[in-house]
Amino acid sequence: MIEVKDVSKSFGNNQVLKNISFDVKEGEVVVLVGPSGSGKSTLLRCINFLEEFQAGQILVDGEGVGYVGSAGGSRRRQSEADIAHLRTKAGMVFQNYNLFPHKTAIENVMMGPMLVNKESKEEARAHAVKLLGKVGLADKADHFPSQLSGGQQQRVAIARALAMRPKVMLFDEVTSALDPELVDEVLKTLRDLSNDGMTMIIVTHEMQFARDVADRLLFFYQGAIIEDGPPAEVFENPKTERFQTFVKRFQSNVHRG
Ligand SMILES: Nc1ncnc2c1ncn2[C@@H]1O[C@H](COP(=O)(O)OP(=O)(O)OP(=O)(O)O)[C@@H](O)[C@H]1O
Ligand SMILES: [Mg+2]
Incomplete structure (x- = not known):
């Protein structure tokens, strides 16, 4: 579903x-961990083409991200329409959820589908009701962001991303500001999505969550992947000292959740 090749x-x-090279199969959950500045956010932003990259290739659901033509050869930027289309395939949620403050929860969820996907108001509303239910906020549809807790706002942001009917979801430290x-409650939403079969890349510092939910764990260090495997394997038998040192710093999180 996602292929990253020599990026x-x-x-x-x-x-x-x-x-950077790795791929994510349909329904797989890949968790990225690594020290600050190791390139995790930059990678996610490249997958959604919020950042350009100089070399390599990224495919989402078989379609090239950002560029037409082959890397190294005569590569040029895709049309803005193609880039916008790509962004509907890969939903992204950030640490700062940035809901529109003057719109209610359900309006925040309905906007993208109506404006970008040209869904009718009725269709967008019906889907938004379903998604708010899925993230446990059925009773908060008409609340404004200021009337919601941080965790609730973040779950609205997740529903908003899902409303675009993405093929994959990218999460960048969605619990770090909470x-x-x-x-x-936000991690539970991610677990539920995983159980529904959503293909996801999750950047997080929640080590226990990573162990429980990831099919694969990638450890980033200075812009390279230096551990890659099922989390049990990586945690039990890390290839690098750097991963062990890193994990020790998060011991306090390991026993949570
Ligand atoms: N827009 C930018 N301009 C210049 N340098 C940048 C820019 N964005 C990121 N960087 C640099 O790229 C490197 C990787 O940053 P990135 O944000 O991807 O790290 P990260 O692994 O997500 O870190 P954190 O855990 O702190 O979020 C850092 O050295 C950072 O300073
Ligand atoms: Mg980051």
């Missing part, structure tokens, strides 16, 4: 992705 990206002289007691 490299630099900001000026700073190479932040170094020949008070600790609100983290579990």
Whole structure:
């Protein structure tokens, strides 16, 4: 469902992705962990083409991301329409959920499908009701963001991304800005999505969650993947000292949730 092949990206002289390759099969959950600045967000942003990349290729559901033509050859940027289409296939949720403050929860969920996917108001509303139910907010549809907790707002943001009927979902530290007691309700939503068979890449520092939910764990270090495998294997038998050192720093999270 997602193929990342030899992707490299630099900001000026700073190479932040170094020949990254991996793929994500349909229904698979891949969790990315790694120290701050190792390139996790940049990779997710490349998959949704919020960032350009200089080398390599990314495919989502068989379609090339960002560029027409082969890497190395005569590569040029896709049309804005194709890029917009791509972004409907890969839903993304960030740490800061950025709901529209003057719109209710359900209006936030309905907007994208109506504006971008040209769904009718009725169709968009019916789907939004279903999705708000799925994230446990059926009774909050008419609340404004300011009337919702951080965890509830983040779940609205997840429903909003799902409303675009994406093929894959990309989550970038969606619990990092939340008070600790609100983290579990958002992680539960991610677990539910995984159980529904959604294909996902999740960047998180929640190690226990990573162990429980990931089919594959990738450990990023300075722009490269230096551990890759089922989480039990990586946690029990890490190939690198760096991963062990990293995990020790998050021991406090390991016993949560
Ligand atoms: N827009 C930008 N311009 C220049 N450098 C950038 C830009 N965005 C990111 N970087 C650099 O790219 C590197 C990777 O950043 P990235 O945000 O991908 O890391 P991360 O693994 O997501 O870190 P964190 O865990 O703190 O979110 C860092 O060195 C960062 O300073
Ligand atoms: Mg990041």
